[in-house]
Every structure is written in C-alpha cells, then in structure tokens.
Amino acid sequence: xxxxxxxxxxxxxxxxxxxxxxxxxxxxxxxxxxxxxxxxxxxxxxxxxxxxxxxxxxxxxxxxxxxxxxxxxxxxxxxxxxxxxxxxxxxxxxxxxxxxxxxxxxxxxxxxxxxxxxxxxxxxxxxxxxxxxxxxxxxxxxxxxxxxxxxxxxxxxxxxxxxxxxxxxxxxxxxxxxxxxxxxxxxxxxxxxxxxxxxxxxxxxxxxxxxxxxxxxxxxxxxxxxxxxxxxxxxxxxxxxxxxxxxxxxxxxxxxxxxxxxxxxxxxxxxxxxxxxxxxxxxxxxxxxxxxxxxxxxxxxxxxxxxxxxxxxxxxxxxxxxxxxxxxxxxxxxxxxxxxxxxxxxxxxxxxxxxxxxxxxxxxxxxxxxxxxxxxxxxxx
Amino acid sequence: xxxxxxxxxxxxxxxxxxxxxxxxxxxxxxxxxxxxxxxxxxxxxxxxxxxxxxxxxxxxxxxxxxxxxxxxxxxxxxxxxxxxxxxxxxxxxxxxxxxxxxxxxxxxxxxxxxxxxxxxxxxxxxxxxxxxxxxxxxxxxxxxxxxxxxxxxxxxxxxxxxxxxxxxxxxxxxxxxxxxxxxxxxxxxxxxxxxxxxxxxxxxxxxxxxxxxxxxxxxxxxxxxxxxxxxxxxxxxxxxxxxxxxxxxxxxxxxxxxxxxxxxxxxxxxxxxxxxxxxxxxxxxxxxxxxxxxxxxxxxxxxxxxxxxxxxxxxxxxxxxxxxxxxxxxxxxxxxxxxxxxxxxxxxxxxxxxxxxxxxxxxxxxxxxxxxxxxxxxxxx
Numbered sequence: 040x041x042x043x044x045x046x047x048x049x050x051x052x053x054x055x056x057x058x059x060x061x062x063x064x065x066x067x068x069x070x071x072x073x074x075x076x077x078x079x080x081x082x083x084x085x086x087x088x089x090x091x092x093x094x095x096x097x098x099x100x101x102x103x104x105x106x107x108x109x110x111x112x113x114x115x116x117x118x119x120x121x122x123x124x125x126x127x128x129x130x131x132x133x134x135x136x137x138x139x140x141x142x143x144x145x146x147x148x149x150x151x152x153x154x155x156x157x158x159x160x161x162x163x164x165x166x167x168x169x170x171x172x173x174x175x176x177x178x179x180x181x182x183x184x185x186x187x188x189x190x191x192x193x194x195x196x197x198x199x200x201x202x203x204x205x206x207x208x209x210x211x212x213x214x215x216x217x218x219x220x221x222x223x224x225x226x227x228x229x230x231x232x233x234x235x236x237x238x239x240x241x242x243x244x245x246x247x248x249x250x251x252x253x254x255x256x257x258x259x260x261x262x263x264x265x266x267x268x269x270x271x272x273x274x275x276x277x278x279x280x281x282x283x284x285x286x287x288x289x290x291x292x293x294x295x296x297x298x299x300x301x302x303x304x305x306x307x308x309x310x311x312x313x314x315x316x317x318x319x320x321x322x323x324x325x326x327x328x329x330x331x332x333x334x335x336x337x338x339x340x341x342x343x344x345x346x347x348x349x350x351x352x353x354x355x356x357x358x359x360x361x362x363x364x365x366x367x368x369x370x371x372x373x374x375x376x377x378x379x380x381x382x383x384x385x386x387x388x389x390x391x392x393x394x395x396x397x398x399x400x401x402x403x404x405x406x407x408x409x410x411x412x413x414x415x416x417x418x419x420x
Numbered sequence: 421x422x423x424x425x426x427x428x429x430x431x432x433x434x435x436x437x438x439x440x441x442x443x444x445x446x447x448x449x450x451x452x453x454x455x456x457x458x459x460x461x462x463x464x465x466x467x468x469x470x471x472x473x474x475x476x477x478x479x480x481x482x483x484x485x486x487x488x489x490x491x492x493x494x495x496x497x498x499x500x501x502x503x504x505x506x507x508x509x510x511x512x513x514x515x516x517x518x519x520x521x522x523x524x525x526x527x528x529x530x531x532x533x534x535x536x537x538x539x540x541x542x543x544x545x546x547x548x549x550x551x552x553x554x555x556x557x558x559x560x561x562x563x564x565x566x567x568x569x570x571x572x573x574x575x576x577x578x579x580x581x582x583x584x585x586x587x588x589x590x591x592x593x594x595x596x597x598x599x600x601x602x603x604x605x606x607x608x609x610x611x612x613x614x615x616x617x618x619x620x621x622x623x624x625x626x627x628x629x630x631x632x633x634x635x636x637x638x639x640x641x642x643x644x645x646x647x648x649x650x651x652x653x654x655x656x657x658x659x660x661x662x663x664x665x666x667x668x669x670x671x672x673x674x675x676x677x678x679x680x681x682x683x684x685x686x687x688x689x690x691x692x693x694x695x696x697x698x699x700x701x702x703x704x705x706x707x708x709x710x711x712x713x714x715x716x717x718x719x720x721x722x723x724x725x726x727x728x729x730x731x732x733x734x735x736x737x738x739x740x741x742x743x744x745x746x747x748x749x750x751x752x753x754x755x756x757x758x759x760x761x762x763x764x765x766x767x768x769x770x771x772x773x774x775x776x777x778x779x780x781x782x783x784x785x786x787x788x789x790x791x792x793x794x795x796x797x798x799x800x801x
Contacts, residue, residue, distance in 0.1 A: 042764060055443070058463070059440060059443055059444065062436070062440055062462065062463050063440065063760070063761050063762075064760060064761075064762055065761075065762030065763060065764040065774065067462050067764075068462075081443065081448050081449075081463075081465075082439070082443050082462075082463035082464070083463070084462075325731070328756075328757045328759075337753065342749065342750065342753050343750055343753045343754045345753060345757075345758075346756050346757045348757070350706070350731055350732065350735075350779060351731065351732045351734065351735050351779065351780060351781045352781060352782075353732065353734075353781070354731075354732050368723065369723065369724055372718065372723055372724045372726060373724045375709075375727050376709045376726075376727045376729070377726075378709075379444070379445060380444050380445075380446075381444075381445055381446030382446060383423060383446040383448075393446065398731060398732065399732060400732045400733060400734070401733075
C-alpha cells in the first residue's frame with residue numbers, strides 16, 4: 040500500500056488539525072504558507088512561499104496525491120497552478136462560489152434554499168435600492184475577503200446606509216451585499232462531507248453563538264433539534280443539495296440563521312458556505328466517530344468516508360474558542376474532561392489561539408463544566 | 421505562556437502517538453532515533469543518531485523542557501547523557517528496573533504484589549534449581565532485551581529445560597528467569613499515570629489477548645470486572661504502589677496474569693512493567709477522556725493529569741493490532757466507527773503496523789463490528 044501525501048494550501052490551525060488527522064492514517068502532509076511560523080509547520084513538510092509564486096506552488100503540489108485548502112480565499116490562479124500537478128479538491132468552482140457572497144446566495148437560490156432578503160451593491164445608487172428593497176436593520180458585507188466579523192457594518196437608517204455604505208464600498212472593489220438582518224432565534228451550521236464517488240455524510244447539526252463576530256461556543260447536537268426537528272432536517276438536506284450541485288469533494292460547512300420571534304423558531308436562512316473544515320466542527324475530534332478533519336482527508340484522497348455519528352449515541356458536545364489570550368494552562372488542563380487544543384500561535388487581540396471541547400452524556404454535569412471553561416476562557420475584543 | 425518542547429528517545433509508533441497528542445496541546449516534539457525513516461519523523465523535529473553517541477544525545481536534549489523514552493531498553497548511559505541537559509522522566513531507576521525481569525519481580529515482591537513462582541537462572545546449575553523449585557510447564561525468559569515473545573521458550577520436561585535452557589542462557593549475557601506457567605484465566609493490564617507532584621490517575625482495567633506472543637486484542641473496561649471486581653481493584657492498587665515506590669513520573673503499564681481454573685478467576689500475578697505508554701492502552705485515544713499519550717506528555721512536562729474516565733460513562737472499547745500486513749485500506753476505513761491508525765512502517769512479518777479501535781455502548785453492535793475487523797486484520801507469524 041503506497042503512502043499517500045496530502046498537500047494543504049495554508050498552514051494555520053485548520054491545516055494543523057488536518058495534519059493531525061492525516062498522521063493517524065499514515066498520510067504525510069505538506070503545507071504551503073507565507074509564514075515559516077505557521078501552526079502546522081511543526082508537524083508537516085512545510086514550504087514557505089507566496090501564493091502568487093506559481094513556481095513555488097507547482098513544486099509544492101508536485102508529488103502530492105491531492106491538494107486542498109484550509110482557507111477559502113485562495114486565488115484562482117494559485118489553485119490552477121497547483122492543479123497542473125495534483126488533483127485539487129474541492130474543485131475551483133467551490134472556491135469561486137465561496138469567495139463571493141453574491142455567488143453563494145445565487146447558488147442557494149438556485150437550489151430553493153431560503154436566504155435573508157438581500158441585494159447586491161456595486162454603486163452608491165445600489166445603496167438606495169437596498170434601502171427600498173431590504174429595509175432595516177440592514178447589514179452590509181463586502182462580497183469578498185471578509186471573515187470573523189470583518190468587512191461588515193450594521194446600519195439602521197437611510198443616512199447610515201449612505202454614509203457607512205459608501206465607505207465600505209470604497210474599501211471593497213468586489214462590491215457588497217446588503218442583508219435584511221433577521222430577528223435571530225439561533226444560529227446553526229451543517230458540517231457535511233462528500234467523497235469522490237458521491238457518497239455523502241452529514242454531522243449532527245451544530246448550534247453556534249458568536250461574540251463580536253467571532254465564534255464563541257458550539258453545541259452539538261443542536262438543542263434546537265428537540266423543539267424543531269424539521270429545522271435540523273431542512274438544514275442537513277440543504278447541505279446535501281449544495282454538495283451534489285457543485286460536485287463537491289471534501290468537507291463543507293454551511294452556516295444558517297434561524298429566524299424567530301417570541302422564542303419560537305420560524306425559518307432557516309442560509310447565510311454562507313465554507314469549502315473547508317470549519318470552526319463549528321472542531322467538536323467532532325472527540326465528539327464524533329470520525330472528525331471533520333479526518334473525513335476531509337479521506338474524501339480528498341479518494342478514500343471512503345467515516346461515520347459521522349456521535350462518538351456514543353447519547354453523547355453531547357460543547358466547544359469553546361480560546362481567543363486573544365490563553366488562560367492559565369494548568370487551570371485549563373484541570374477542568375475535568377476538558378479536551379484542550381492550543382494552536383501554538385502568538386496571542387493577539389481577536390485571534391483564535393485554541394479551543395476546548397467537552398463531551399459527555401449528562402447535560403447537567405456538562406453545564407457545570409461549561410461554566411468553568413467559560414470563566415477561564417472569557418475574552419473581549 | 422512559553423512553548424514547551426518534549427524530547428522523545430526513540431521514533432517508533434509510540435513516539436508518533438506521543439507527538440500527535442503533544443501537537444494538540446501546542447507542545448513541540450523532538451525525536452531521536454537511529455533511522456531517518458522512523459514513524460515519528462514526519463511530524464517531529466527528528467534527529468538521527470546512535471544512542472551511544474552521547475554528543476548527539478546531548479545536542480538533542482539541549483533545549484527540551486523534558487526528555488522521555490518510547491521504549492524501555494534505552495541504555496543507562498544514554499539517559500545520563502540526556503539528563504545533563506534536560507530532566508529525564510520517568511527517572512533512570514524506573515528504566516533500570518524495567519529493563520531487568522528479575523529486578524521487576526524483586527520490586528513487586530517488595531511491595532507485596534504476587535507474581536508467578538520464579539527463580540533467576542545465571543548458570544546451568546540454576547536450571548536444575550528451576551526444575552526443582554518452579555516445576556512444569558515452565559517458561560524461560562531472558563532477563564533483559566526481550567519483547568513481543570522474543571527471548572523466551574516454553575519447556576515441559578527436565579530434558580527440555582537443560583537443552584533449550586542452556587541455549588537460551590548462551591544467548592543472554594544478563595541471564596534468565598524461569599517462571600511457572602500459570603493456568604491462565606485471562607491477562608489484564610493497568611495503564612496508570614503519576615504527575616510530578618504525586619497526583620495519580622488510573623485507566624479502567626484492560627483485558628488482553630495475545631497471539632504468538634504479540635498483542636492481538638484489548639478490551640476496556642476489562643470484562644473480568646463484572647465477575648471479579650476485586651481483581652480490578654487489586655491490579656489498579658498494585659500499580660499505584662509501584663508508581664509511588666519508585667517516584668515515577670509519567671504513564672506506566674503493568675501486565676498481569678489472572679490465574680484460574682475451571683473458568684473461575686483465582687488470582688492476580690504481576691508479570692512485567694513498562695516505563696512508558698503501552699500497546700494495551702492505545703484504545704484510550706478515542707475511548708478515554710484523556711489518552712495515555714496525552715497524560716504521559718502532561719506528566720513529564722509537569723502539567724496536571726487529565727481525566728482517565730471512559731469518554732462517556734457507558735462506553736466500551738476494543739482495539740485490534742494490525743500486524744505483518746495492512747489490510748485493504750478502503751475496507752478498513754469502511755468498517756462503521758472504526759478508528760484506524762496506520763504507523764507508516766514498511767510491512768514485515770510480525771511487525772506492528774497499526775491498530776484499529778472501536779468504541780460504543782452497545783456490546784452486541786460492537787461485537788458485530790469486531791468480527792469484521794478481526795477478519796480484515798487476520799494475521800499469522
């Protein structure tokens with residue numbers, strides 16, 4: 040059995056965790072990043088280079104059985120340069136769509152997947168159109184390059200729209216989208232995988248809470264499933280439609296808003312997709328039979344997918360991000376059952392430095408442990 | 421928080437799995453091995469050198485926060501060379517004892533831990549003594565350097581003892597021990613950890629089946645615990661006595677025979693100890709809250725131990741070794757819930773190439789999956 044080699048464009052924590060999963064399968068990993076200090080560098084054959092250095096990218100891809108990405112904003116020309124030497128999965132179409140919020144929304148619409156009311160904004164005139172068609176409160180987002188709450192602004196009046204919108208438009212050559220902000224009941228995400236031969240597998244729904252635009256906590260299976268199982272089914276079915284529609288190979292995440300009033304969930308609105316493993320899926324390392332990282336490695340290398348069931352049938356999981364500062368390591372390691380992940384990144388405000396997962400079957404005991412973790416890992420931006 | 425660096429003498433699969441666990445904690449790992457192709461080399465700062473090259477060992481140890489070993493037969497002089505530059509854990513005493521079966525037996529005896537009836541054999545005259553004092557069937561084992569069934573022979577008569585014993589004695593400068601072979605009910609092992617400040621944690625008892633002297637399967641928690649809970653308690657208590665007696669820091673394994681007749685367990689006999697993580701503990705990666713690998717990393721680096729409870733309270737685990745040949749990877753990956761580990765070693769008869777772990781709560785379902793794995797992974801030597 041020949042050894043397999045996976046190439047990963049990007050060397051951040053997602054590449055690190057892909058490499059950890061690959062290592063267990065005896066798969067070697069080569070990473071490519073502009074920084075020699077990238078988190079994944081310690082445990083991979085790490086190559087340093089610029090993404091627009093197509094010769095370096097070609098040398099990186101040569102000898103890999105497949106190449107994948109740990110972030111969506113990989114330039115199309117970089118993917119092409121890699122694809123001349125190794126299969127790139129998922130395919131460039133997935134990246135093109137995921138890199139542009141308007142294209143994402145177009146895809147969802149074409150598959151009958153509801154989204155927030157929105158319009159594209161390419162000019163100040165379009166801002167007026169948004170005021171008419173979308174209404175308030177409104178959130179303006181750059182079509183390209185935004186993440187973790189960056190490249191967005193919330194506006195509550197025509198005046199704010201015209202002034203803040205014009206400023207954001209100036210900063211964003213690709214234009215903006217304007218979303219009607221839903222009355223949020225909750226936020227959920229689906230992590231799903233599709234193999235090279237079309238086999239699909241979906242994880243239990245994740246329920247997510249963000250703070251300052253950054254993921255704070257994920258619960259899985261999503262508690263909303265107890266009151267509104269149809270929300271779970273609709274979200275997971277939507278993800279499968281997307282996977283098939285773009286012939287996707289690998290793990291993908293789709294984030295949804297659940298719009299609701301007076302505490303009752305009303306409907307599911309697809310917000311965005313990520314053509315990669317996702318922060319809301321980190322809990323799968325200890326909480327599921329096969330982690331999202333392992334399933335992504337399996338899928339892109341043409342291997343069969345693994346079970347996405349919870350580790351044991353009654354298991355529930357919580358994950359908390361460690362952001363901006365790392366708590367006292369001793370205290371963190373002493374939280375009973377805490378599964379601690381530290382990415383080896385220098386601390387910086389609003390930077391994701393690690394995460395902690397709790398897995399158990401007793402909701403009350405889990406909740407007790409959550410309080411300890413929440414206090415230890417408290418962060419502001 | 422400064423980054424921690426762990427040095428591991430040896431680069432085999434135990435070092436590989438230590439490095440995988442360390443990676444999740446943001447700890448970097450440096451390994452030292454005679455081979456550049458050692459399994460751990462892909463994911464560590466791997467140094468190639470001979471263990472008797474004390475300058476190379478010193479350079480390896482310099483800059484490590486602690487140094488540990490992934491195999492017990494590290495020469496004392498190598499440990500000393502490393503210890504001049506970094507704390508070596510566990511301490512050299514643990515290695516000295518674990519490297520010599522007679523010293524192991526002496527330690528067990530000093531702590532009131534029952535062992536098989538045995539005598540030391542340094543000369544052909546001692547073989548006569550063994551025939552008198554130990555009886556048949558008898559197993560002769562080299563005091564030093566044996567593993568996976570090597571350096572042993574079973575004898576059933578005085579004549580076999582004198583002839584095969586003499587041959588084995590010739591091959592073993594350190595001498596032999598002669599054990600009365602127990603009527604085996606089962607074999608169990610305790611994996612236990614002790615931190616630098618004396619905190620201890622023990623895993624659920626493991627029940628093990630060997631084939632041709634090589635571990636075939638481990639079940640945890642040990643099924644014997646349902647009929648004979650005192651066996652479980654005695655084994656775990658014995659392990660704690662050993663940990664404290666030699667001021668051990670890290671994870672240790674002690675293997676026991678359970679002597680029994682007519683299907684009823686009679687008593688626990690301590691066979692040997694390993695001053696390292698152990699094959700019978702691989703199931704802890706998915707089956708326990710904190711793996712043996714992570715607890716060893718935590719302990720030797722002076723960090724608090726993590727919970728050794730099963731991942732969820734009702735979970736049960738099985739692990740099968742992959743020996744000599746790797747089954748069709750696709751088929752292996754398709755076994756529902758199979759947690760596959762491949763070490764990246766070239767196949768060779770009787771060589772450990774990987775393992776598969778199953779975790780679940782339904783004994784019957786687990787058994788069904790076990791049959792598939794057993795068939796896929798069948799091996800002969």
